[in-house]
Amino acid sequence: MARMKAAIFVDKNRIVLDEKPIPEIGPLDALIRITTTTICGTDIHILKGEYPVEKGLTIGHEPVGVIEKLGSEVKGFKEGQRVIAGAITPSGYSNACLCGCGSQDGPGTRHGFKATGGWKFGNTIDGAQAEYLRVNDASANLCAIPDSLTDEQVLMCPDIMSTGFSGAERGKVKIGDAVVVWALGPIGLCAVAGAKLCGASVIIGVDTVPARMEMAKKLGATHVVDFKAGNAVEEIMRITDGRGVDVSIEALGQQATFEACMRVLRPGGTLSSLGVYSQDLRIPLDAFHAGLGDIDIVSGLCPGGKERMRRLLNVLESGAVDLRLLVTHTYSLDKIEEAYELFASQRDGVMKIAIKTGA
Amino acid sequence: MARMKAAIFVDKNRIVLDEKPIPEIGPLDALIRITTTTICGTDIHILKGEYPVEKGLTIGHEPVGVIEKLGSEVKGFKEGQRVIAGAITPSGYSNACLCGCGSQDGPGTRHGFKATGGWKFGNTIDGAQAEYLRVNDASANLCAIPDSLTDEQVLMCPDIMSTGFSGAERGKVKIGDAVVVWALGPIGLCAVAGAKLCGASVIIGVDTVPARMEMAKKLGATHVVDFKAGNAVEEIMRITDGRGVDVSIEALGQQATFEACMRVLRPGGTLSSLGVYSQDLRIPLDAFHAGLGDIDIVSGLCPGGKERMRRLLNVLESGAVDLRLLVTHTYSLDKIEEAYELFASQRDGVMKIAIKTGA
Amino acid sequence: MARMKAAIFVDKNRIVLDEKPIPEIGPLDALIRITTTTICGTDIHILKGEYPVEKGLTIGHEPVGVIEKLGSEVKGFKEGQRVIAGAITPSGYSNACLCGCGSQDGPGTRHGFKATGGWKFGNTIDGAQAEYLRVNDASANLCAIPDSLTDEQVLMCPDIMSTGFSGAERGKVKIGDAVVVWALGPIGLCAVAGAKLCGASVIIGVDTVPARMEMAKKLGATHVVDFKAGNAVEEIMRITDGRGVDVSIEALGQQATFEACMRVLRPGGTLSSLGVYSQDLRIPLDAFHAGLGDIDIVSGLCPGGKERMRRLLNVLESGAVDLRLLVTHTYSLDKIEEAYELFASQRDGVMKIAIKTGA
């Protein structure tokens, strides 16, 4: 059986590049030869043992590649096509999918819903940091990449761009809104870009790292605030002339930002949560106006599926957003362990690393 | 090869019961042994040659039955289970499906959309007026029937109930709305029931047949208006004290009702169209307020898929709606030609006919 | 200057019936002669000093009465008309009102938003537990009562019915949903009725008092669960066959119910919060699926304004809901102190008390 290289979770603090068989595919699957992939913040949680996955699992959920082989029942694609798939690969046929909630896909469950069930790659099935990837339910998840776009241009589509944009979309950002984004990592930066695409006219980015604040400006932030320089909540109230913001986007996953996020909302505003939390969250009574302030909190997992990918590729093709500035480093798959080390340490201004296979 | 009885479109004005092979199924399909089905108004259009289908096609799109056989890739069901499937059987994986528009499903098309493409049974593939039915994309379309519900209770789910309810849902009927439904055939009656379920407090049913108006009252109409006795538009304006209605539902498919439908809307109201039209439609300038009245026109095909079916079964199980009164006649499949004759002639107060197989 | 009787907040634990001048009105106001009003749970919070109001304020925000006098600029009403006004009386012209957020009305603020600013009666201006009431911004807030409805029938409109219904509306309850309502006081019972009006097919009421559970069944609950008899969360999961509910409505305002409320949601479900909280709230990490479960939390204050009142009156007129069963006791205004004592102690199965003026 042919073998391939893959980044495998061996144990806590050990993701190693090793060999394993090239995946077999079933009638609904596709086999993708990966050309470019990347490492996500979530992968670092896996590495550190903070998010449990099975030992031996291939990590990674951001695939760009070429169709090597198609299952007998896959429709609409052909071998050799250059494609992308989302980090979230909904089956298309679960009850969750059929009511527009594919990120909570539960095809094998009694009721068709499973919390975060849409996230499969590098979580419940082998992932994309490898030479080859089996894509489940390929008819619903493959999306052809236009020739005009390079791998690096589309590399953010599977997760970061889809997630970040969803922060603005779920918050229902609309023309003329004031929006703040808390934390300007890759997802927060994409939330900034998403808020701009939704028509926000005041977009405030909050972080502590000057380089990230600069990137935020390039992606649409009209203001940036340093979380450590003075009181960010007060500064945002000042920028909005005392009114507060319509939508406040949490992109870090911590109590301090969640709380500040709520404190800058105007009555009737929406807290849109993108962060992955590791502790119970506290809603401050005053900022929640005791439950009477028409405050909404919306949360969610990255949207996936081929129609989502198609739309994101369209945005990139239009030139409205260019996310290449997020790709700060490039490594070959052979050196992915080094890439993990760099990414985990957040050294050298790393934002996202393009992992290139030689295949 | 085993054979079965089926109602087959032979030629204009000829749907006959004949024998054909029991369908073969593929990996994504299921074979259903039909226990009960019915004839739809659309089938009469097919019969008369007004809606073109291929000669030799089995007609019918409202299946109730038992799983005889499952394709190898179908998940979540077992043979022998009592199930229903919608008239519309979305693939689940087309771009249309993935953005919540499964009735316009185009899995085999270049872009994943096809007008009315979700309607397959008795239209583009063999239908349900037979002893056996192949259900495409079964994982997305089969829905188990609770033991507490009889075939007759659930027989309206696949089409009539789903379509009628969608008239209220698409029109965004809400608590306290005034709603009018134009024409009280099976779909209009289900639109009345749907308007009630959405919280409308004034529900006006318009028809000319007293028995249908009586049924409308049983299903939630607070008022009925005879379209032929005086001016229905004026009468509706009188009932609403001059205000007009929030949502006006067209359930006939003719210019006269479409136009009256718009004339009773308050400014800012919504015309929800369920009718199948056979001619260009005219929007009267005055009723449309020259384009400035915030008038919306929404239209659509019956929603399908297993999650939709599950919800409709839940409604029936709750007892909130009972549609058995729509089933005015029962015939065995052997006598389906007689049933067609009765239904086409609209004699004997026929609303819907239960077709029972002996199988 | 003519004087009237009014229930006045004197000090913590002292609301007394006393005399004060009949209110003067300005050009935008109306003077209403109260015929019937009631006491709200919030008034008990005021009584106990838990919610601060100015000493000397007339309490009460649920007015039914007759127009005594109209300000010069009030349009669309005439003196002698029988009317109702909501507990929330939006100005109509603040930025909050003009974007559909009238409960957060801030006409006098810099930006037009003020948290809970729509609630004025018995909070920031004199209230309805008196012989006369000044209604601010009367053009936007008065609503004529149909002759067919008694004071007792409409007495829940200003607050309880509007609030309870909003729990279902904000949660976007739709046809076929499973819904649970936590705590069956007057607001929870109205949330049950609201869920039914929105088309829910499974409606579970949770409380500990058998009489309230009985009322819930009369208003549409399909199941009731005793919070103290076993594990309510498990029982709800059992009722929903392991799926969880689409919308979970918190109607008590405590951590235990808020938390249980979230635990019974299916992934992608909505927690609709009606409770008035007195402490920070904790969101359990697991029930929130670490932020990745597509869980939404929506909250809000009672919707007001004359269009809201008109719709609620329409619902009552249609007979779809009858809330008279909530009015368990009747007192004259002269004995309102006794009524407060009864209501505060929650003795004698009291739900709501009709306070009748002799005026």
Added chain:
Amino acid sequence: MARMKAAIFVDKNRIVLDEKPIPEIGPLDALIRITTTTICGTDIHILKGEYPVEKGLTIGHEPVGVIEKLGSEVKGFKEGQRVIAGAITPSGYSNACLCGCGSQDGPGTRHGFKATGGWKFGNTIDGAQAEYLRVNDASANLCAIPDSLTDEQVLMCPDIMSTGFSGAERGKVKIGDAVVVWALGPIGLCAVAGAKLCGASVIIGVDTVPARMEMAKKLGATHVVDFKAGNAVEEIMRITDGRGVDVSIEALGQQATFEACMRVLRPGGTLSSLGVYSQDLRIPLDAFHAGLGDIDIVSGLCPGGKERMRRLLNVLESGAVDLRLLVTHTYSLDKIEEAYELFASQRDGVMKIAIKTGA
């Protein structure tokens, strides 16, 4: 009584600059000293007698100016403030306003709705082409202009910008959509800008005038199509690779564009109508898929009110859109008759004319 200059409708084909008294104001009104205004296409319809108004009426509905005097009940403004008001001036307190439908404002009607009732200036009350303007319901309609924006920058807010944007907003344009705008007059150009602000990635402008197509590109069009050079429908299908568009915006008001507008929609798409029609409209059966294509038609009048104006000013302040290129000519009020002549003849590449008072 002090007098002022005003452009007055005298008779068919005669709008003349004459003197009339400076308006008196009531308690809810404001008197604005106009600094800049403009002429709208609708004014030309009035001029030609195609849209009937009372003889003697001052024309114009796009005011920029300074508060001269405030009615006693107006809150939140002060004399001397530089302000704008929308073409549509909702009362804030009608039933229409209270349910978010202020363009159909009917404060003086029995039910609170009146078709196009929100449009008052230069229609049912004296308008803005004058030295002074009475603004009805000033608390709901005045909006302060930031010092950083000139009159010319904000001159499109009252009508053109608000209307054009609403074409994209009502059509629910979202990230990644393909949108086409039919006719690139001032409203169509603003619809292009609105589609971009809503995140569309393909924006096709259709017209016949090269200069307008150039402007469309500057405002966000990714493609332009000449309506007269070949078949525009086919060209749009080609641009969208056969898929059709998600939202098609009609901005001319004619049968030919309305029909073409529908023909380029994908199944499930939305026709957003901005045009003012002068004849009944025909919906082609095939493009409407006989009522089964999930096609929606949405229409509406320009949104007004101070919160709308605030948002539009925010958009301008952010620099995301610059509409100064639409102001192709400037005239003094004294020469408004010449300006009418130019605008009516559509000579000299005129788009919008700034009318400056010397006051």
